[in-house]
Amino acid sequence: MTTALPASATRRSPSPRLRLVGDLLPGPTATDAAVTVPGDRVGYLMYLPAHVDPLALLAAHGVHPEIHPLxxxxxxxxxPEPEPAAVPEPVYADGGIRVDQVTRRIEVDGQELDLTYLEFGLLAHLVAHPHTVHTREALISDIWGYGHIGDGRTVDVHVARVRRKLGAAHRDRIITVRRVGYKYVPQGA
Structure with a gap:
């Protein structure tokens, strides 16, 4: 809302000052001369054409603005410095399977497996949580991420590939829990 200076305000002092007025400010109004404190300021929002100098316009109307640099x-x-990411410690499993989270290597009986990114994530997750039954949905969420669109068959296919790469001696460590998901059982358990 814009309001013009009252005529009495321009006649009160030789160099009138601006006063900020609005609905949110407490205290006396700009027109209440009996309670106006000398030196109060009233501010106005003016929309001017691009070619008009605001200082010249104010000076032409007898208003001498105080200019204070910002x-x-x-x-x-x-x-804040980002906290260093926790370095995952290698997870070792008994019976010939060794999972190294730092170098992202899995060895079976001393031989490194050639695994894809998701196959590594799946096997490392299962080995890190032995005897825990993981639903297909939980594995998709944990390994593939929340944004992955797929179904439980995706997990089944990857588990079959990991079992094949583990070989006959170790493939039975990944147990199928019917209608639920999968779990990893270490050798000798």
Whole structure:
């Protein structure tokens, strides 16, 4: 809302000052001369054409604005240093399967397996949580991520590939829990 200066305001002082008025400000109104504190300011929002100089327009109407340069912006506080990511420790399984999370290598009986990214994630997750039954949906969420669109058959296919790569001596460590999902059972358990 814009409001014009009252005629009495321009006649009260030789150099009238601006006063900020609005609905949110408490205290006396701009027109209440008995309670007006000398030096109060009234601010106005003016929309002017691009070619009009606001200072010249104010001076032409007898208003002498006080111009104060803005304080320089303070630099934003430095962003906190990101905490170093926790380095996953290698997970060792008994009976010839060794999972190294740091180097992303899985060895079976001393031989490194050639696994895809998702196959490694699936086997490492199962080995890291032995005897825990993982539903297909939980495996999709944990290994593939929330954005993956697929069904439980995707997990079944990957488990079959991992079992084949583990070989006959170790493929039975990944147990199918019918109508639920899969679990890893270490040798000798």
């Amino acid at each position: 304080a320089p912006r303070r630099a934003a506080p430095p962003a």
